[in-house]
Amino acid sequence: MIDLRSDTVTKPTPEMRQAMFEAEVGDDVMGEDPTVNQLEARVAGLLGKEAALFTCSATQGNQIAIRVHCSPGDELLINSTGHIGLFEAGGPAVISGVTVRKLDAPRGMLEVSDLEDALWPDDPHFTRSRLVCLENTTNMGGGFAYPLQQMESVSKWALEKGLKRHLDGARFFHATVSKGYAPADAASCFDTVNLCFSKGLGCPMGAVLAGTAEDIHQARRVRKMLGGGCRQVGFAAVAMLYALDHHVDRLVEDHEKARRLAEGIAGIEGLNLSFGEPETNIVFFEIAGEFGSAVALQAAMLERGVKIGCSGKQRIRAVTHLDVSMEEISEVVSALKECLRK
Ligand SMILES: Cc1ncc(COP(=O)(O)O)c(C=O)c1O
Structure with a gap:
């Protein structure tokens, strides 16, 4: 059977399975899984961020980020085809009390002008616009990769408006490989970046959320609250390290x-x-x-x-x-x- 329904259907290669078999593991909730610690440090370094956190899935990483950046009553702005707004089971509303403002954008890629029109004034009638989420590459937008300059413009504008910036980078490396920009340059446009390893990179599970030490400290608590604190999860982390070495280029x-x-x-x-x-x-x-x-x-x-x-x-x-x-x-x-x- 040839399965083109998604890039999530891949199975670990024999080499990846071998690495999993040999993984050194510990209790990650106690911070004692050396392989998870290695993965988090490596991703933080790769993205030029202070810290990073293993999460079970990209959905979990996105929802943790929203909870970290927002308070109940806030609103996040996202392209209308964005995964966070369409396919995460209403997570922003349920987990964080956050409403999702969906903006049409060609190929799922937002421009400053799309966002400018949508931003609410600081008026008690409106929800507080708090967070901008971009998706790179755009899944339902057609698998397109943002030009670096477009992300930089949105980022600069969001910063000026006092908004937080999150990247759903479920297919982040598809974008870096396609456009040729450095991961850290793309990541510098965001407060938090969420990378998924079970899409295209061939891992059975796992994502990593990267950001400031303070945001990731908070994210660790939210992850625990959501039941995402896992124990000997180095078995997954080692596959993710393997994927960084062998499945990106x-x-x-x-x-x-x-x-x-x-x-x-x-x-x-x-x-x-x-x-x-x-x-x-x-x-x-x-x-x-x-x-x-x-x-x-x-x-x-x-x-x-x-x-x-x-x-x-x-x-x-x-x-x-x-x-x-x-x-x-x-x-x-x-x-x-x-x-x-x-
Ligand atoms: C753009 C994007 N973000 C997030 C996710 C969520 O990934 P998962 O279902 O593995 O949590 C997906 C899944 O396809 C996706 O395409």
């Missing part, structure tokens, strides 16, 4: 696979790329109404051994990753052609 291959897939799709009558040529590992495309629906295409592809995701009546999402080869991408294109011919 190779992301260019996944981007190339996505481009090949998109090229194939562009040549099939009845299919259209939703956002043009992909920039990273995510390809959205539409099936024209007269050729059927996304659900019907999904079912037909499944019969041919390919799993794809529906993200609308006519829209499909396919994500390339470590566990799909270039040859398999050709098979996917052939299967799509077959389905559209019928």
